[in-house]
Amino acid sequence: MKWIEFRDSNREKKCQNSTNLEPILDSDILFGNNSSRMYVIEQESYNLSIVSILLSLAYAYMELRHFTEAIECINEGLDYNNENPDLYFRRSQALLYNKNSNTIQLELALNDIQKAILYNTSKQIIIYEDHLVLLKKTIENRQNNEVLKIEGKLIYKLYIISI
Numbered sequence: 001m002k003w004i005e006f007r008d009s010n011r012e013k014k015c016q017n018s019t020n021l022e023p024i025l026d027s028d029i030l031f032g033n034n035s036s037r038m039y040v041i042e043q044e045s046y047n048l049s050i051v052s053i054l055l056s057l058a059y060a061y062m063e064l065r066h067f068t069e070a071i072e073c074i075n076e077g078l079d080y081n082n083e084n085p086d087l088y089f090r091r092s093q094a095l096l097y098n099k100n101s102n103t104i105q106l107e108l109a110l111n112d113i114q115k116a117i118l119y120n121t122s123k124q125i126i127i128y129e130d131h132l133v134l135l136k137k138t139i140e141n142r143q144n145n146e147v148l149k150i151e152g153k154l155i156y157k158l159y160i161i162s163i
Contacts, residue, residue, distance in 0.1 A: 047080040051087065054080075058090050067098035088116035089128055096135050103146070106139045 054077035061070035074091040077084065095101050095109035113132045120128060 067094045070094045085116040085119040088112040
């Protein structure tokens with residue numbers, strides 16, 4: 001019984017006979033008949049694997065403080081599963097921890113953590129809610145800082161004008 005078929009018959013022969021061990025790419029493999037139930041199960045399993053890998057990459061990038069790359073991994077993961085609470089949670093974290101995030105990005109982070117809470121089916125709800133509180137405080141602090149900067153610039157301009 002064959003579990004996979006190669007689109008290219010030469011590739012199949014190489015796989016069976018070769019000690020060269022060339023990499024087998026996703027594009028080389030057929031997952032079966034598109035109308036079969038097995039295809040759906042295989043596709044779901046494939047998507048879960050990809051999302052898991054992308055989440056791991058995103059976490060590694062976040063540890064290295066490469067938030068842009070982490071967000072790219074998460075966005076790609078959302079293409080595979082847009083109801084995964086961990087993806088929304090991690091993107092919210094990346095946006096929050098990135099010191100270069102503006103208020104629009106922080107609002108996206110707030111929206112993401114709310115989606116994570118909505119889609120959550122596990123006990124991680126407490127972690128998500130704690131993150132939500134931290135995020136709201138951060139947004140409020142950044143907005144206050146922006147107001148103070150604007151007020152400071154106005155006071156400086158008034159001072160310059162009065163001299």
